[in-house]
Amino acid sequence: MEPLPARAAAGIATGSAVPEGADAVVPVERVVDHGDRVEILEPAVTGQHIRPRGGDAREGDVAASAGTRLGAAHIGALAAVGIGEVQCSVRPRVAVLATGSELRPAGESLAFGQIYESNREMIATVLRAAGADVKVMPVVEDDEGAHQAALERGLAADVLVTSGGVSMGPHDLVRRVAADLGVEEVFWGVAIKPGKPLSFGVRGATLVFGLPGNPVSSLVGSLVFARPALLERQGLAGAHSGYEHGRSTIALRRNPQRDEFVRARRRLDEDAVVLTPVTGQESHMIVRAAAADALIHVPRGGGEIAAGTPIRYLRIE
Ligand code: AMP
Ligand code: MG
Numbered sequence: 001m002e003p004l005p006a007r008a009a010a011g012i013a014t015g016s017a018v019p020e021g022a023d024a025v026v027p028v029e030r031v032v033d034h035g036d037r038v039e040i041l042e043p044a045v046t047g048q049h050i051r052p053r054g055g056d057a058r059e060g061d062v063a064a065s066a067g068t069r070l071g072a073a074h075i076g077a078l079a080a081v082g083i084g085e086v087q088c089s090v091r092p093r094v095a096v097l098a099t100g101s102e103l104r105p106a107g108e109s110l111a112f113g114q115i116y117e118s119n120r121e122m123i124a125t126v127l128r129a130a131g132a133d134v135k136v137m138p139v140v141e142d143d144e145g146a147h148q149a150a151l152e153r154g155l156a157a158d159v160l161v162t163s164g165g166v167s168m169g170p171h172d173l174v175r176r177v178a179a180d181l182g183v184e185e186v187f188w189g190v191a192i193k194p195g196k197p198l199s200f201g202v203r204g205a206t207l208v209f210g211l212p213g214n215p216v217s218s219l220v221g222s223l224v225f226a227r228p229a230l231l232e233r234q235g236l237a238g239a240h241s242g243y244e245h246g247r248s249t250i251a252l253r254r255n256p257q258r259d260e261f262v263r264a265r266r267r268l269d270e271d272a273v274v275l276t277p278v279t280g281q282e283s284h285m286i287v288r289a290a291a292a293d294a295l296i297h298v299p300r301g302g303g304e305i306a307a308g309t310p311i312r313y314l315r316i317e
Pocket of ligand 1 (some may be wrong): 099102117119120125213214215263
């Protein structure tokens with residue numbers, strides 16, 4: 001296009017390049033076309049309706065930094081700067097299995113001493129939300145051979161998460177069989193409630209989380225231990241800072257020995273987040289826990305945390 005002389009105008013479409021020499025764009029509805037000249041109905045200000053080159057991003061600006069979980073705007077931003085491909089971390093492959101001869105799948109009827117298996121899909125849900133490609137494996141009987149076969153299969157994944165069988169009872173076979181299969185235990189026993197007998201080990205690059213079988217212990221263990229590990233493994237920046245801040249509506253008694261994760265309901269009061277613990281805080285009470293959407297972290301210690309004191313919590317998604 002020819003450069004525009006002084007005091008001249010040219011018609012362009014929205015989004016077109018501005019002709020050389022032009023220094024403002026006037027919307028067509030603010031203009032009267034007299035054929036040989038155009039009348040501009042209100043004064044034009046230099047630069048108006050012109051988007052300067054580099055106005056959104058300049059050379060060297062970052063459209064999406066490393067360690068970002070790509071959301072809709074990041075995808076748009078990358079495309080807008082001409083990037084069609086980025087290097088992403090691979091979703092960790094996670095195997096989830098549950099141990100316990102008393103466990104039956106939903107839908108079957110229960111004999112005396114049997115209960116429904118409730119942990120595998122729950123753990124899988126937490127870990128899928130953390131980016132994992134989860135494979136839910138069959139329930140494993142409290143039998144050494146069954147444990148060997150199942151754990152060996154599970155160890156082919158990047159991360160193996162088991163439920164049950166990590167306490168001190170004669171049926172608790174997970175740690176011993178895992179050790180026989182070459183898993184090096186990094187720790188067993190954590191000072192948190194619920195979830196005390198939780199174990200963690202590694203075999204080569206495979207991480208092994210042994211979550212206690214009580215359903216709320218499995219939920220807390222997957223949120224507090226397995227989830228951050230998965231985020232970290234995917235290179236997500238700030239993977240450990242999943243905690244948010246709020247205040248409890250009631251006093252929280254502190255446990256002298258263990259940090260507690262108290263199931264609570266979260267709501268907004270004005271602009272502040274307030275949390276109210278749900279009734280039923282025992283580690284088997286998963287139905288009660290389902291009324292909660294947050295886990296308040298109550299650090300171990302004496303006395304109680306008064307109502308209204310700032311506390312931190314994790315969301316139960
Ligand atoms: P464990 O950690 O195997 O000693 O199990 C502790 C308690 O949780 C026992 O009452 C088990 O019956 C129960 N439990 C273990 N695994 C599951 C599961 N997958 N679903 C529901 N309850 C379980
Ligand atoms: Mg068991």
